[in-house]
Amino acid sequence: MIKALRGTKDILPDAIGLWQRIEATCRNIFNIYAYNEIKTPIIEEASLFTRSIGDATDIVQKEMYIFCDRGGRNIALRPEATASIVRSYIENSLFQSGGISKLFYIGPMFRAERPQQGRQRQFHQIGAEAIGSDSPLIDVEMIALSVKFLEKLAIKNFHVKLNSLGCQKDKESVIEKHKESFRPHVGKLCIDCKGRFEKNVLRIFDCKEESCREIAESVKSENALCSNCAKHFKQVKEGLDLLGIQYAIDHKIVRGLDYYTGTVFEITQESLGAKDAICAGGRYNNLVRELGGKDTPAIGFAFGVERLALALGKAEGAKGEGRRMDVFVTVAGELLYNEAFKLLDFLRSAGITSDMDYEARSLKTQLRRAEKLGVRFVVIVGEEEFKRGNIILRDMENHSQKEIAVEDIVKNII
Ligand code: ATP
Ligand code: MG
Secondary structure, eight states: OOOOTOOOOOOOOOHHHHHHHHHHHHHHHHHTTTTTTTTOOOOEHHHHHHHOOOOOHIIIIIOEEEOOOSSOOEEEESSSSHHHHHHHHTTTTTTOSSSSSOOOOOOEEEEEOOOOOOOEEEEEEEEEEEEEEEOOOHHHHHHHHHHHHHHHHHSEEEEEEEEOSSHHHHHHHHHHHHHHHGGGGGGOOOOOHHHHHHHGGGGGGGOOOHHHHHHHSSSOOOOOOEEEEEEEHHEEEEEEEHHTTTEEEEEEEOSSHHHHHHHEEEEEEGGGTSSEEEEEEEEEEHHHHHHHHSOOOOEEEEEHHHHHHHHHHHHOOOOOHHHHHHHEEESGGGGGGGHHHHHHHHHHTTTTTTTESOOOOHHHHHHHHHHHHTOOOOEEEEHHHHTTTTTEETTTTTTTTEEEEGGGGHHOOO
């Protein structure tokens, strides 16, 4: 038997209601904040990600799915969407619409990680990008939007952690500072972190090894902001206070991807255990230029949808959210199947969620199935009644039934 690949999961009909609710809430809230949906391809030229995310990051070094296509091109399954959206922004001149481009996306991402609870190889993200403004108010809006999204989903016990890496120059001095803090501990770091120490010291803060976490926990960390970046960061904090959004400053939130500068943030949620990051984001003021566009400041964030579903499922044991069926059409006597099928078509044309059993089984079996489905009404098409132009309508909620004319069926249901 062929099974789903390790680290991938079917989202079965039982769980799909939860996913649909998450997506519907996203579309609703993100539209209210004036973000428009964008869909970019799942495959891209691999260099898009190596250039933007950085070739010393785990995502690029260890987690990216790359293959050579029939034309000998290096293709990657996207590990995240920001680079794709920036590519699309430049390629389609989205900046020509004037002002700021506010975009959001929903879709699958791919990373070859060790699968575990809340970590898959194909997972899904919901994210937003605001390209074209360096206003601190946009940073505030981004965080406000992510908080509002969680609130609308009724997810509680989450925490916003905030930091600023500053501009490229500030980031370099922060990297120097952290290098000095980690230097006495290098011998005790894991092999990967020894490499990170040389190439990407900030990424040590994201290491999942217990011993590295302890070291990262123990080292001193502060940011080193120039006066411009310090002012921006102060305005972000003031804006969050203005909207009454709670947050904690945490200088260890550094986001290991190369493209981040300035404001960075993470949202954790208590019920998720070790993989408690539900959302991560930050500014990437240099990325548009690095990918060949004009110098354009930007900021974005991404939620992990599996983790949203996990947090929601834990809160309410959410199951069986699929749309409830209104009518199940049953047939007493094989000869009436075509009539019943026509009636079903009529109900569906009237917008009534309805179904029948197509196997010509006994009425008893059909009724049992209707019961199982938890439908509101059962229609029984029987010979005697049908000769009179009638059917039997059984109300499954109050267990009553009556004989009505076929043409009256809709008004008896709505
Ligand atoms: P982590 O530290 O958990 O590996 P990350 O820093 O790699 O996260 P980002 O690239 O910032 O994560 O992605 C944003 C969000 O996407 C994460 O906060 C998480 O909710 C989700 N996410 C990332 N990788 C996975 C994965 N492999 N499976 C499921 N969700 C994921
Ligand atoms: Mg990761």
